Amino acid sequence: MLGAALTAMWLEVSSTAITYTASVRVDSRVRSNEDPAEDAPSVAGDTDFTPILGLERREGNTTLQLDYAPRISLREVTAQARTEVQHVGRFAALWRPERGLSFRLSEELVVGSVNLLITDALPDFDPDPIDPDGPLRPPVGGGPLQPLPETDTVHFVSSATSLTGETSWLGRRWQLSATTGFSVSGGLDGPAREAVPLQYGPRLDTSLSHALSSLSALTTSAAVTHARFSTGANNTVVTLTESWTRRMTRRTSVEAGAGASIVRSLTAPGVDPDPGEEGADAGPRTELLPNLTLAVGHRIPSRTADFDGRLGLRVSPFTDRLTARVYPRADLTVTGTWALGPRVRVATTGGTAFAVGGATGDRLVSGGVTASWILNSWMSVDADTRGTWSRSPELPAARFQWAAALGLSLRQTGIL
Numbered sequence: 171m172l173g174a175a176l177t178a179m180w181l182e183v184s185s186t187a188i189t190y191t192a193s194v195r196v197d198s199r200v201r202s203n204e205d206p207a208e209d210a211p212s213v214a215g216d217t218d219f220t221p222i223l224g225l226e227r228r229e230g231n232t233t234l235q236l237d238y239a240p241r242i243s244l245r246e247v248t249a250q251a252r253t254e255v256q257h258v259g260r261f262a263a264l265w266r267p268e269r270g271l272s273f274r275l276s277e278e279l280v281v282g283s284v285n286l287l288i289t290d291a292l293p294d295f296d297p298d299p300i301d302p303d304g305p306l307r308p309p310v311g312g313g314p315l316q317p318l319p320e321t322d323t324v325h326f327v328s329s330a331t332s333l334t335g336e337t338s339w340l341g342r343r344w345q346l347s348a349t350t351g352f353s354v355s356g357g358l359d360g361p362a363r364e365a366v367p368l369q370y371g372p373r374l375d376t377s378l379s380h381a382l383s384s385l386s387a388l389t390t391s392a393a394v395t396h397a398r399f400s401t402g403a404n405n406t407v408v409t410l411t412e413s414w415t416r417r418m419t420r421r422t423s424v425e426a427g428a429g430a431s432i433v434r435s436l437t438a439p440g441v442d443p444d445p446g447e448e449g450a451d452a453g454p455r456t457e458l459l460p461n462l463t464l465a466v467g468h469r470i471p472s473r474t475a476d477f478d479g480r481l482g483l484r485v486s487p488f489t490d491r492l493t494a495r496v497y498p499r500a501d502l503t504v505t506g507t508w509a510l511g512p513r514v515r516v517a518t519t520g521g522t523a524f525a526v527g528g529a530t531g532d533r534l535v536s537g538g539v540t541a542s543w544i545l546n547s548w549m550s551v552d553a554d555t556r557g558t559w560s561r562s563p564e565l566p567a568a569r570f571q572w573a574a575a576l577g578l579s580l581r582q583t584g585i586l
Contacts, residue, residue: 514544522534554577
């Protein structure tokens with residue numbers, strides 16, 4: 171009897187594993203300075219210290235993750251040095267009650283002083299993090315580019331809560347998923363909200379995918395989002411799309427999609443819903459806008475310079491988070507990654523975004539190069555250069571913002 175009890179306790183303890191990740195990252199950066207003061211230097215320098223602590227607990231069919239990464243920035247260290255602190259946290263729970271069914275609950279939070287003109291990424295909790303809606307930076311894997319605000323650093327908050335369910339109960343070739351969530355992001359106080367209005371609202375996404383064969387699949391997706399802004403603006407977007415993916419060869423894949431969005435929007439008082447339209451009605455507007463996607467991915471395998479690239483074009487409704495206007499916009503993005511052996515990676519990103527269909531909006535061009543060198547199992551060096559050119563109909567001249575950074579990361583993992 172006692173032996174059976176001890177055996178049961180041992181099995182229970184052995185099925186639970188708590189792993190930890192402790193790391194620290196130090197970045198030194200030079201960038202163009204947007205300070206309007208007459209004696210401000212045209213080039214500024216920053217240093218960031220980012221300690222990261224992560225915990226993961228696995229027990230049976232449940233996994234819990236908790237990560238925290240405060241970023242301490244010494245801004246403009248060569249001129250008027252000041253300290254800014256930004257807190258980044260994430261919680262995630264994954265539950266698989268039975269085969270073919272899973273649920274994921276997540277909360278991601280950013281709060282503190284955020285520099286909106288620097289295009290570096292938030293602290294990486296894992297190789298492919300899902301970052302909160304933090305700084306307005308060019309996206310890593312494509313997606314919409316955001317206009318640049320006129321203010322440098324603001325007190326910022328971003329919270330994204332989501333619950334996702336996935337099941338394959340409909341059949342071996344079918345996959346059904348749905349996500350519901352609520353997001354808040356923008357300035358914390360009055361001056362910050364003048365630069366980046368507070369935006370909040372719920373969202374619901376659902377998709378049904380059917381594998382036609384081992385090489386192709388069809389996916390039907392529906393999404394509803396509602397956003398309200400501290401300026402008084404609000405919008406609701408209902409989208410229905412049909413997409414098709416196919417692997418043409420062992421190295422090339424294609425993705426194509428088409429659909430439509432019904433957009434009902436109300437701009438803030440005193441904001442023209444379309445600066446290019448004379449006498450535009452400032453009341454609620456209902457529009458039918460297109461949703462088109464075309465992307466090509468290609469890989470060139472090699473032991474010395476393995477390449478993976480993607481070219482994507484998307485036309486969809488875009489919400490300018492600085493003015494809350496909604497208009498059709500085209501985003502063209504290109505990414506490429508070279509694995510130069512097992513320890514060195516080089517990645518390039520580029521993109522442009524502009525209004526289409528007669529609408530008026532910001533035009534942006536962005537590009538960058540990132541290199542990573544893994545020295546050993548606990549140390550790596552990263553270099554990053556990025557630039558963004560933007561032209562807004564509300565500003566008299568175009569703007570160009572650039573930054574170059576060199577970082578050192580130390581990482582340690584283990585089992586508690």
